[in-house]
Amino acid sequence: MSSGCPVSQPNEDWDPLAAKNHADPTDVYTRLRDECPVAWSDRFGGFYALTRFKDVTESALDWHTFTSAQKTPIPDATSPDRPPRAPAEVDPPFHTAYRDLLNRFFTPEYIRRIEPVIRRTARDLIGRCVSLGEVDAVASFTFYMPIQVQCIFLGISVEDADRIKTTINRIIDAGAAGDTETHKAANDDIYDYIYQVLATRKKAPHDPNDLISAMIYEEVDGRRLTDDDIAGTIRLFLQAGHGTTTNMLGSIIRHVAENSEDQKRLRNEPKLIPQAIEEMLRVWTPVRLVGRKTTRDVEIEGRTIPQGSRVGLMVSAANLDERKFDHADKVDFDRKPNPHIAFGFGPHRCVGASLAREQLRIAAEELLSMTDDFELTGEPEASTWTHLGPSKLPVRFVPRSVDLTGSVIRAGYRELVMNIAAVRDVAEATREIELRANEDAELPEWTAGAHIDLVLPGEIIRSYSLVDGPSDRTCWRIAVLREENGRGGSAMIHTLKAGDQVRVRWPRNKFALEDAEGYHFFASGIGITPILPMIEEAQQRGVPWRLDYVGRTRDRLAYLDRLEGHEQVRVHPTSEHGRPELDMLVAASDERSAIYACGSQGFLLGVEEAAERAGRNLHAEWFAPKPGARQAAAGSHEAFTVHLQRSDVDVSVQPGQSIIDACAEAGVTIPAACFEGTCSSCLSTVLEGVPDHRDSFLSPKERESGMLMAPCVSKSMTERLVLDW
Ligand code: HEM
Numbered sequence: 262m263s264s265g266c267p268v269s270q271p272n273e274d275w276d277p278l279a280a281k282n283h284a285d286p287t288d289v290y291t292r293l294r295d296e297c298p299v300a301w302s303d304r305f306g307g308f309y310a311l312t313r314f315k316d317v318t319e320s321a322l323d324w325h326t327f328t329s330a331q332k333t334p335i336p337d338a339t340s341p342d343r344p345p346r347a348p349a350e351v352d353p354p355f356h357t358a359y360r361d362l363l364n365r366f367f368t369p370e371y372i373r374r375i376e377p378v379i380r381r382t383a384r385d386l387i388g389r390c391v392s393l394g395e396v397d398a399v400a401s402f403t404f405y406m407p408i409q410v411q412c413i414f415l416g417i418s419v420e421d422a423d424r425i426k427t428t429i430n431r432i433i434d435a436g437a438a439g440d441t442e443t444h445k446a447a448n449d450d451i452y453d454y455i456y457q458v459l460a461t462r463k464k465a466p467h468d469p470n471d472l473i474s475a476m477i478y479e480e481v482d483g484r485r486l487t488d489d490d491i492a493g494t495i496r497l498f499l500q501a502g503h504g505t506t507t508n509m510l511g512s513i514i515r516h517v518a519e520n521s522e523d524q525k526r527l528r529n530e531p532k533l534i535p536q537a538i539e540e541m542l543r544v545w546t547p548v549r550l551v552g553r554k555t556t557r558d559v560e561i562e563g564r565t566i567p568q569g570s571r572v573g574l575m576v577s578a579a580n581l582d583e584r585k586f587d588h589a590d591k592v593d594f595d596r597k598p599n600p601h602i603a604f605g606f607g608p609h610r611c612v613g614a615s616l617a618r619e620q621l622r623i624a625a626e627e628l629l630s631m632t633d634d635f636e637l638t639g640e641p642e643a644s645t646w647t648h649l650g651p652s653k654l655p656v657r658f659v660p661r662s663v664d665l666t667g668s669v670i671r672a673g674y675r676e677l678v679m680n681i682a683a684v685r686d687v688a689e690a691t692r693e694i695e696l697r698a699n700e701d702a703e704l705p706e707w708t709a710g711a712h713i714d715l716v717l718p719g720e721i722i723r724s725y726s727l728v729d730g731p732s733d734r735t736c737w738r739i740a741v742l743r744e745e746n747g748r749g750g751s752a753m754i755h756t757l758k759a760g761d762q763v764r765v766r767w768p769r770n771k772f773a774l775e776d777a778e779g780y781h782f783f784a785s786g787i788g789i790t791p792i793l794p795m796i797e798e799a800q801q802r803g804v805p806w807r808l809d810y811v812g813r814t815r816d817r818l819a820y821l822d823r824l825e826g827h828e829q830v831r832v833h834p835t836s837e838h839g840r841p842e843l844d845m846l847v848a849a850s851d852e853r854s855a856i857y858a859c860g861s862q863g864f865l866l867g868v869e870e871a872a873e874r875a876g877r878n879l880h881a882e883w884f885a886p887k888p889g890a891r892q893a894a895a896g897s898h899e900a901f902t903v904h905l906q907r908s909d910v911d912v913s914v915q916p917g918q919s920i921i922d923a924c925a926e927a928g929v930t931i932p933a934a935c936f937e938g939t940c941s942s943c944l945s946t947v948l949e950g951v952p953d954h955r956d957s958f959l960s961p962k963e964r965e966s967g968m969l970m971a972p973c974v975s976k977s978m979t980e981r982l983v984l985d986w
């Protein structure tokens with residue numbers, strides 16, 4: 262029987278990399294399914310492509326004939342000097358036993374544990390896109406989220422995510438380009454990193470809830486796994502989980518941005534999101550094919566595939582097969598049932614599907630809830646083989662307009678609904694917001710250096726210093742810099758206008774002004790805000806003070822008018838005079854004065870180093886985590902138990918999970934705002950055990966006391982911690 266393939270050139274039925282077939286392969290897939298369902302391509306060393314749903318699923322089930330155990334990826338991205346990466350590169354029965362061990366980490370219960378941290382990852386990244394307005398959504402969002410989630414899932418430091426992703430991308434690109442030298446070098450880099458992770462994890466006792474620990478200590482098919490086995494699997498996870506999800510996220514954003522009716526529908530019916538995602542997975546399947554090798558001659562659709570041939574099971578083409586799906590090319594959010602095979606079929610079906618679905622759902626929910634609209638602003642570019650999806654996606658995000666009514670008091674927080682009495686610009690990109698309580702009621706007391714938290718739609722919480730002196734009990738003022746690269750909160754606040762309402766949490770102070778014989782204040786940019794009430798306080802106490810105030814240009818320095826006439830104020834616009842010499846400034850200050858600093862990360866690091874060189878103490882307020890603050894201390898536990906004394910519950914904290922998230926699951930909500938160890942709103946009293954501090958605000962003295970910790974980021978040096986909650 263003839264295969265019916267219209268062979269256009271000797272030996273070649275189609276070229277997957279031809280421009281007309283690559284970015285949108287819908288037409289070529291239709292042609293192949295109809296006219297050449299078993300197609301040969303010379304690309305990647307030559308392979309057969311199966312494109313009909315029936316052929317792809319039947320072959321995926323028949324692992325005896327279509328093995329995964331013989332270097333099957335197309336192109337071959339395996340490493341000649343490394344053992345096979347289980348479970349993808351092994352067949353049953355070892356495959357089945359291996360999957361039994363892995364599958365338990367992908368149950369809904371297990372994935373639900375890390376939902377809060379996935380949501381925060383999404384919010385932070387989307388928030389940054391929203392605050393920038395117009396971005397390449399791949400470079401700013403979809404590139405980062407899956408690898409960060411993968412790190413969290415595996416209990417690996419998120420600070421390493423960029424390095425991992427860049428190295429894996431070097432491997433993928435070199436594989437597609439056939440550049441074996443770069444492929445090997447990048448592969449060696451990632452393996453070196455993985456062996457370091459493994460060595461650290463092996464020092465900790467067996468934790469059955471930690472995937473890497475389970476691979477170290479448990480048996481598969483009657484034997485303990487070798488380091489090489491485990492490293493291969495970690496390597497597989499780091500690669501399998503991110504390119505796929507990155508491309509799928511991009512395709513979802515692209516579809517919803519381009520189809521305003523679908524976008525409107527998802528905004529109005531968020532419950533439809535999971536079903537809509539399944540349909541987009543079907544039409545925009547990010548994995549074009551999965552590779553196999555034939556162990557015997559096999560005939561499909563009248564064409565014989567010889568033994569030892571590479572075969573691509575084109576899941577992306579099968580998902581568009583009219584023989585299986587009505588109007589297969591059309592995205593239909595109401596399609597039910599939807600038996601697509603975007604996650605594969607048969608024994609090798611994607612082990613990470615539940616984690617991928619959770620990420621896609623959360624990302625879509627956050628995208629829709631943090632924006633009023635988003636649309637494409639240019640032509641997307643296509644990812645390289647084997648993925649399908651955008652590698653560049655120019656999108657404009659319109660921030661969600663703030664629209665609040667009613668008063669909400671939530672357990673654990675004291676909250677007010679306040680009226681926006683006035684807004685005014687106090688510097689370039691900096692807006693002052695005046696807040697008044699209803700009916701001008703008297704506001705709670707506060708002290709210089711205090712913050713309030715604004716609770717924005719979607720429970721996005723942002724902390725801002727109060728800028729007036731504590732004596733005014735009728736109104737509060739904050740000043741908010743619209744951060745070009747922020748997390749979306751400042752962009753939302755800049756949409757506020759007089760007459761709007763906003764939820765506000767009561768003031769708290771982690772930057773209090775201690776008694777001293779004098780004060781030397783350092784501020785950069787918006788870091789002036791907590792310093793202003795401190796100056797007022799110092800004036801009232803009659804204590805000498807001085808201020809060094811640094812910023813790019815005078816136009817960007819807020820409240821210069823208030824500081825005029827004080828000869829102890831020195832303004833340093835760096836565009837005029839360059840960066841000030843911080844060592845000299847610190848040296849010029851009276852040794853009896855206390856040094857207080859607030860501002861950007863780089864500025865604070867500079868002041869900290871200058872103070873250290875001068876042997877002086879520094880009180881600093883960090884807006885972003887201190888570099889390196891989140892690194893684990895030697896001997897720190899990733900998995901441990903926290904006993905909450907007042908609630909009388911034991912909470913088990915898992916690798917990649919924060920204490921706050923674990924407590925929330927156990928029903929105890931610890932107040933929190935930044936979730937990155939800078940704002941202090943989660944500050945907790947430690948009754949027993951030793952914390953591994955990873956915050957950026959506790960002073961060395963506070964750390965030494967062993968009595969306080971920030972459970973949003975910190976972990977434990979002991980197997981058990983007791984907290985006063
Ligand atoms: C939208 C996102 C994803 C898609 C479309 C996808 C798709 C697939 C497909 C089609 C396969 C089958 C391979 C084969 O038959 O040879 C697969 C396998 C696999 N996937 Fe995914 N995947 C996604 C996300 C993830 C994530 C997040 C993880 C990790 C947490 C992951 C880990 C794996 C692993 C380890 C395998 C090998 C399973 C085996 O051979 O038994 N994937 N994936």
Ligand code: FES
Nearest residue numbers: 934936941943973
């Ligand atoms: S929530 Fe901000 S420090 Fe913990």
